[in-house]
Amino acid sequence: MAQRQRGKSNATTASAALRQHWHLYLFEGAELAIFMLSACFGDVLLYSPASPISAAMPSLALRGLAMGAAMGVTAVLIIHSPMGRRSGAHFNPSITLTYLWLGKIAPWDTTFYVAGQFAGGIAGVGVAALFLGKWLAPPPVLYAITVPGKYGTDAAFAAEFFMAALLMGMVLWTSNRAAFAKLTSYLVGVLITFYVLLFGPVSGFSINPARTVGSACFAHIWTAIWLYFTAPLLGMFLAAQVYVLLYGKAGVLCAKLHHGPSDLPSP
Template sequence: MRKHWPLYLMEAAELAAFMLSACLFTVLLYHPASPALHWIPDATLRRACMGIAMGATAVAIIKSPWGKRSGAQFNPAITLTFLRLGKIGPVDAVCYIAAHFAGGILGVGLSAMLAGRALAVPEVNYAVTVPGPWGTGAAFAAELFMAALLMAVVLTTSNRPRLAPYTTYMVGTLIFGYILVFAPVSGFSINPARTVGSAIFAQLWTAVWIYFAAPVLGMLTSAELYLRLTEPRPRPYFTHRHLQQKPTV
């Protein structure tokens, strides 16, 4: 554990950087006084810009020296899934998850220091994630689907030598698509620590259980399916050749 504390700090810094980017780009694109709101009046185009920004942020973090060293999980749901897959030990998993929550809070706190009251206006509200007008059921389904697909893509591509170099860019592309399509439904989180970081400052905990349960359930489900589909099947003891042999007396 003592040898791994730099990795824990890196994981915290990675989510802090992600939240800093999320908050500042939300101010830029959605604050009523922002010129971008008038330059890009269409809500779909603004979501596309937000998706590009956050997808690029994720790619930059994963490709960074710290991201390469720590594994760039910066998401408790990913860490729990990797624990299930045996890619991380229990003690490191607990420390990673604690670092994620600390990093999420730190990132929003730094954003509040930089953006001031602009981060607190209702249109921005600390980039909080809450269900959209379709309700909690739709938000849960969206978060579940996004988390499951993300983990399926990560496991499928990263374990194939020809596709592994493109895994990071596929993750960035997914984030772009998720924000474009699903942000109005759930706010787009798939990360409990990301949701908590914003909720603490916004003091808004609407249906927060969704952002814990759905990402973890979705990613673990994909991991279980991946294990079942890829694990070698045991050979039967009695083969076709055994059946053809004549019994001896």
């Protein structure tokens, strides 16, 4: 993440952006689809009453830790995959929109990144449903939905806001320091692991509106959907604003999740 993104985008129109970077938009969709496949399979294995693994692991805390580790490893593998290295491995509209505000991605690329992410979230759950239909649909799995837990909507909003702010703050701080840049992706994985364990029961762990929509489309459950659009974005924007106030936009040399080249356009 310590290197600058290569090249300046000249994609001033939608058609030009599509011609130049269509493969990156597909990559972003595929990355979130893979993440959702992992989430759906993990939920079935660890939480479905029909799963022998769930039956053998009665401790909710242990299941939460296992689920968190699975999602954290999945995120790290996606970030370091050929697709992730090319697209920047956002697979989250809140991250992409924050990078737009920071001037690290062009407006049309932002539009198609976000569209790809939403399409990928829905596609990932759809593919999982083809393989896991009779296990993925019933409670408590419910297509790996994210809804507020027993503490209510306010607690869920606070959890999503906090997780998003800490994630973005960590990414910006480490990725712009040579000594820590190579660790950024692994720290993302560690955060996700503990987010699932600690905040999964509070908000379902989303910090990603496309991830929430992907599950909701199949479960037909849209409880407090607004918070999964607003809290992650507000949290990431706040973290980025604080970082810029402390270090200036000149202090944001890059905003990538891995240490290596990318052809993600900058303005």
